[in-house]
Amino acid sequence: MPFPNFKEKHKGQSLFSPTDWFNYLDTIGRLDIQEIPEDVVLVFSKGIRKEILQQHETTKVSSLYDDFYFLPERNVGVIKSFPGPSATAVLMDELGALGVKRFLILGFAGSLQPEIELRDVVVCDKAIRDDGVSHHYVEPAKFAYPSRSLMDTILKRLQVHEIPVHVGGSWTISTPYRETVEEVKHYQKAGMLTVEMEAATLFAIAQYRKLEASAIFIISDLLRERKWKPAFYRGILTPKLLDVFSKLDDAPFTS
Numbered sequence: 180m181p182f183p184n185f186k187e188k189h190k191g192q193s194l195f196s197p198t199d200w201f202n203y204l205d206t207i208g209r210l211d212i213q214e215i216p217e218d219v220v221l222v223f224s225k226g227i228r229k230e231i232l233q234q235h236e237t238t239k240v241s242s243l244y245d246d247f248y249f250l251p252e253r254n255v256g257v258i259k260s261f262p263g264p265s266a267t268a269v270l271m272d273e274l275g276a277l278g279v280k281r282f283l284i285l286g287f288a289g290s291l292q293p294e295i296e297l298r299d300v301v302v303c304d305k306a307i308r309d310d311g312v313s314h315h316y317v318e319p320a321k322f323a324y325p326s327r328s329l330m331d332t333i334l335k336r337l338q339v340h341e342i343p344v345h346v347g348g349s350w351t352i353s354t355p356y357r358e359t360v361e362e363v364k365h366y367q368k369a370g371m372l373t374v375e376m377e378a379a380t381l382f383a384i385a386q387y388r389k390l391e392a393s394a395i396f397i398i399s400d401l402l403r404e405r406k407w408k409p410a411f412y413r414g415i416l417t418p419k420l421l422d423v424f425s426k427l428d429d430a431p432f433t434s
Contacts, residue, residue, distance in 0.1 A: 197276035216256035264380035288396035306379035313383030323382035326391035351379035
């Protein structure tokens with residue numbers, strides 16, 4: 180059976196939209212939205228969000244989202260998302276309808292290649308669409324791609340600060356506990372640098388919604404043949420991610 184089950188699903192018109200949702204909230208007096216930033220960084224860790232709030236002046240954007248903050252000195256929004264493609268899809272759909280134009284994932288990923296070690300920085304230039312969500316937005320294809328101009332801008336920012344960066348493809352899969360040995364070997368051989376849960380979804384929805392999107396990963400674990408080497412909760416990953424965030428400078432999405 181093909182996926183999605185309904186043929187050419189991506190061509191269909193949605194029965195209701197994010198705008199319809201916000202219009203409904205407005206009619207019942209539940210629409211609480213302050214000024215919406217055009218640029219938003221998605222993080223997936225409460226610890227990362229907490230550190231950013233401690234290091235920067237922030238204002239809360241909306242009571243609709245518990246973890247959505249605006250950093251006025253950086254002219255950027257930061258939102259903590261739940262991990263996975265479905266949560267990413269809902270956030271992008273809604274925030275895009277509210278006026279966000281550019282999205283950047285700043286998260287963790289597993290390394291598939293021996294030359295890419297823990298705490299390395301990877302900028303994703305394509306993502307295998309094994310996420311289960313992207314096919315509901317755009318026609319079936321092997322890869323989803325970031326916005327080239329946004330990716331190039333971010334690469335320039337990192338290079339100015341002399342941060343070593345790997346650039347390459349990622350395998351996006353929604354089920355981390357079903358990353359099989361056979362799949363890992365296959366995508367290693369195919370040259371994919373990383374594995375994570377959100378990039379293909381982010382890129383596909385950006386294409387569908389006519390938004391811009393890019394992704395930066397910090398390597399958090401190593402997938403080597405039949406061995407898995409994690410480094411979570413050891414105090415070495417969060418400082419690296421925060422350093423990368425600080426090096427993006429003001430308004431990190433604009434050249």
